[in-house]
Amino acid sequence: MWDYSEKVKDHFFHPRNAKIVEGANAVGDVGSIVCGDALRLMLKINPETEVIEDAGFQTFGCGSAIASSSALTEMIKGMKLEDALKITNKDIADYLDGLPPEKMHCSVMGREALDAAAANYRGESYESAHADSPLVCKCFGVDEAHIVRAIRENHLTTVQDVTNYTKAGGACGSCHEKIEEIIERTLREMANDEAASAEKDRSRTGEASEKAVPETPRELSAAERIKAEADAEIRALEEQMQRVREEAQAKIARAQEEARRRDEQLRAAKEEELRKAAEVSETADEGPVNENVPFYAEVVRVINDMKVALAQDGGSVELKKVTSEKVYVELSGSCVGCMMTDMTLSWIQQQIMEAVGHYVQVINTAAPAPLFPE
Amino acid sequence: MTTEKKRVYLDNNATTRTDPLVYQSMIPFFTEFYGNPSSMHDFGTPVREAMEEARHKVAQFIGAEHDDEIIFTGCATESDNTALESAVLANPDRPEIITTAVEHPAIMQTCARLEKRGIRVHYLHVDGHGRLDLDEYRSLLSDRVAIVSVMWANNETGNIYPVKEMAEMAREHGIQFHTDAVQAMGKIPVNVGDSCIDMLSFSGHKLHAPKGVGVLYLRRNTRFRPFMKGGHQEKGRRAGTENTPYIVGLGTACDLAALHLPEVDVRIRELRDRLQFGILREVPNCFVTGDIENRTANTVNIAFEYVEGEAILLKFNELGIAASTGSACSSGSLEPSYVMRAMNIPFTAAHGTVRFSLSRFTTEEEVDYVVEKVPEVIRELREYSPYWKQGKPAMSTFDPEYKGSLGKNS
Numbered sequence: 212m213w214d215y216s217e218k219v220k221d222h223f224f225h226p227r228n229a230k231i232v233e234g235a236n237a238v239g240d241v242g243s244i245v246c247g248d249a250l251r252l253m254l255k256i257n258p259e260t261e262v263i264e265d266a267g268f269q270t271f272g273c274g275s276a277i278a279s280s281s282a283l284t285e286m287i288k289g290m291k292l293e294d295a296l297k298i299t300n301k302d303i304a305d306y307l308d309g310l311p312p313e314k315m316h317c318s319v320m321g322r323e324a325l326d327a328a329a330a331n332y333r334g335e336s337y338e339s340a341h342a343d344s345p346l347v348c349k350c351f352g353v354d355e356a357h358i359v360r361a362i363r364e365n366h367l368t369t370v371q372d373v374t375n376y377t378k379a380g381g382a383c384g385s386c387h388e389k390i391e392e393i394i395e396r397t398l399r400e401m402a403n404d405e406a407a408s409a410e411k412d413r414s415r416t417g418e419a420s421e422k423a424v425p426e427t428p429r430e431l432s433a434a435e436r437i438k439a440e441a442d443a444e445i446r447a448l449e450e451q452m453q454r455v456r457e458e459a460q461a462k463i464a465r466a467q468e469e470a471r472r473r474d475e476q477l478r479a480a481k482e483e484e485l486r487k488a489a490e491v492s493e494t495a496d497e498g499p500v501n502e503n504v505p506f507y508a509e510v511v512r513v514i515n516d517m518k519v520a521l522a523q524d525g526g527s528v529e530l531k532k533v534t535s536e537k538v539y540v541e542l543s544g545s546c547v548g549c550m551m552t553d554m555t556l557s558w559i560q561q562q563i564m565e566a567v568g569h570y571v572q573v574i575n576t577a578a579p580a581p582l583f584p585e
Numbered sequence: 586m587t588t589e590k591k592r593v594y595l596d597n598n599a600t601t602r603t604d605p606l607v608y609q610s611m612i613p614f615f616t617e618f619y620g621n622p623s624s625m626h627d628f629g630t631p632v633r634e635a636m637e638e639a640r641h642k643v644a645q646f647i648g649a650e651h652d653d654e655i656i657f658t659g660c661a662t663e664s665d666n667t668a669l670e671s672a673v674l675a676n677p678d679r680p681e682i683i684t685t686a687v688e689h690p691a692i693m694q695t696c697a698r699l700e701k702r703g704i705r706v707h708y709l710h711v712d713g714h715g716r717l718d719l720d721e722y723r724s725l726l727s728d729r730v731a732i733v734s735v736m737w738a739n740n741e742t743g744n745i746y747p748v749k750e751m752a753e754m755a756r757e758h759g760i761q762f763h764t765d766a767v768q769a770m771g772k773i774p775v776n777v778g779d780s781c782i783d784m785l786s787f788s789g790h791k792l793h794a795p796k797g798v799g800v801l802y803l804r805r806n807t808r809f810r811p812f813m814k815g816g817h818q819e820k821g822r823r824a825g826t827e828n829t830p831y832i833v834g835l836g837t838a839c840d841l842a843a844l845h846l847p848e849v850d851v852r853i854r855e856l857r858d859r860l861q862f863g864i865l866r867e868v869p870n871c872f873v874t875g876d877i878e879n880r881t882a883n884t885v886n887i888a889f890e891y892v893e894g895e896a897i898l899l900k901f902n903e904l905g906i907a908a909s910t911g912s913a914c915s916s917g918s919l920e921p922s923y924v925m926r927a928m929n930i931p932f933t934a935a936h937g938t939v940r941f942s943l944s945r946f947t948t949e950e951e952v953d954y955v956v957e958k959v960p961e962v963i964r965e966l967r968e969y970s971p972y973w974k975q976g977k978p979a980m981s982t983f984d985p986e987y988k989g990s991l992g993k994n995s
Binding site: 220223224226229240244245247248249250251268269270271272273274276277 | 891892893894895896899900903912921932933936968969970971972980983
């Protein structure tokens with residue numbers, strides 16, 4: 212059920228002036244049974260003063276249609292006709308403390324009945340402007356006819372445009388698909404209209420003028436202009452996207468190059484460091500080397516065991532040099548570049564320390580693997 | 586509103602009261618048995634067992650041959666969407682759908698979406714009483730059709746459609762047959778086992794189970810593509826953790842519905858007829874829409890001429906009576922119910938259609954209260970109507986196309 216204000220409910224359940232006015236001299240009939248709401252407004256206007264002395268209504272319709280009719284009669288009773296005609300449909304809705312957006316047309320119907328009654332009083336004819344156009348945007352109460360008109364008059368092509376011009380679609384967004392359909396249909400209709408009128412122009416100007424008038428670039432029609440603009444916009448966007456893509460690719464290439472360079476520097480530095488360390492140890496290690504180291508045999512045995520173990524994973528280890536404090540090895544095979552290299556080293560160190568019974572340092576002389584394998 | 590205001594709920598085709606027994610059966614699955622039915626541990630196991638028991642009850646209720654033909658979903662709308670989308674995806678060489686002009690929006694709008702994707706949808710016409718023309722149906726059957734979807738019973742009129750016969754005809758052409766049985770469940774016997782129906786949708790909340798649980802029956806060996814992806818639940822046919830408390834409730838509701846089916850057919854039918862004839866006797870210019878001979882026992886749709894449905898409902902609500910209308914003004918569109926328009930109900934009446942739908946909780950006293958109140962409401966609204974004068978329609982004296990002529994009414 213709708214969220215009606217207390218005032219709407221009051222006017223629905225206790226309608227004022229729901230009656231036939233005897234001696235009415237201004238009667239306004241609007242709406243139709245097909246649409247589901249219709250209203251007859253009956254006024255008794257004093258011909259001398261033009262004051263509305265009595266007002267009554269009969270309404271076929273929903274709760275808010277009956278409430279709007281009731282409110283209208285209350286508002287205009289005692290008013291001069293010209294003042295009454297200044298009332299807008301929004302005034303009627305405000306009088307009722309607001310109507311749901313879907314129901315605003317009920318207040319419009321009331322306003323139209325007043326126009327119709329005034330026309331009737333003055334002996335004029337009245338053309339209803341009450342369009343039964345489906346509501347598209349419920350948040351702002353915008354109907355399809357309104358959107359179509361805005362599209363046609365302002366050459367709108369996107370939902371955003373429509374929102375800017377009509378507010379439709381500016382809130383919850385649930386009508387965007389519907390608006391897109393309306394835009395598409397309206398633009399198509401406009402293009403057809405243009406084509407038809409161009410056709411007519413051509414046939415009207417006829418062959419006689421065709422020869423006389425030199426070929427001048429025809430001014431583009433509205434629809435063609437829109438299409439041309441849209442095409443240009445699409446092309447511009449595509450170009451822009453291409454540029455962005457190229458820029459991004461260049462950036463990635465630069466970053467990769469930079470990383471490779473830094474990696475090479477690191478490798479060179481590390482190799483240099485190792486080389487120096489080896490030199491230093493060769494010169495600084497005063498003590499005995501290899502066979503002369505008392506625990507050389509144990510180290511060789513451990514390394515040979517390790518070879519067997521590492522071979523299972525496709526790796527290998529080579530004993531390079533043994534001093535009384537340090538054991539130089541070179542890890543190779545799958546050990547190169549393996550994330551577990553450090554663990555493998557400390558494992559070897561552990562095994563050697565257990566075998567010899569005291570601390571020794573194990574150093575890998577193999578160069579680290581490149582971060583970016585070619 | 587006074588506190589002892591009378592409340593009569595005659596809108597059971599919209600939703601039903603959850604049976605207290607159903608509610609009772611659900612409670613342990615909120616409190617004690619909260620495990621995930623897919624879990625291997627002891628928290629999941631009893632939940633899974635209860636869910637499978639519920640599945641068995643549902644299968645029994647609709648006469649499914651195998652329990653695993655029951656897929657639990659979130660609602661019948663989801664089941665309807667799944668059925669149509671699946672059939673289209675699973676039968677890419679069949680680009681057509683047959684349905685009716687009076688389906689629920691869950692079918693109508695899914696069809697509209699499929700139409701945008703290039704599927705051709707045939708909407709079977711109905712006559713003035715909402716009945717289908719099976720010759721028209723036969724003429725549309727071909728090996729280009731992926732699926733036929735026809736509701737078992739209509740929500741607005743209660744009309745029952747010959748789905749079993751239509752399913753047999755579809756099978757001759759290798760066409761999948763789906764039925765939206767939401768409004769049939771618990772009102773007429775539904776047995777898919779001895780039919781050619783491949784898929785059937787229904788929801789719990791029209792059956793005295795709570796909202797938020799539905800079923801898609803899927804006959805074994807029916808080509809199927811899941812709609813919801815993302816998990817192995819329901820044998821990979823509907824991803825998403827099962828709503829176990831509600832599924833258990835639905836199982837109970839199906840048991841109860843089977844138990845109450847004879848009551849609906851006898852006692853509720855009598856009450857419905859009492860309501861219908863009570864109103865027809867007391868209110869001039871009104872008539873029953875739909876197929877009086879062949880409709881669900883709980884539903885009556887009455888068209889009141891020269892009054893508008895929303896205004897009727899507002900008045901009803903003030904009297905504590907809940908019903909529903911096909912009037913445009915209650916839905917936000919400008920046109921009255923498409924079901925009424927498909928049946929060519931004249932505009933003088935289409936705006937004033939009111940659906941009363943009963944349930945096993947409806948009492949004789951409630952029906953009598955409504956019969957007592959309705960004539961007054963209609964009389965009052967007609968008094969305001971320019972189409973009504975001194976107890977009679979007055980169409981000829983009110984025509985807004987008419988312009989000018991002073992004081993024609995004075």
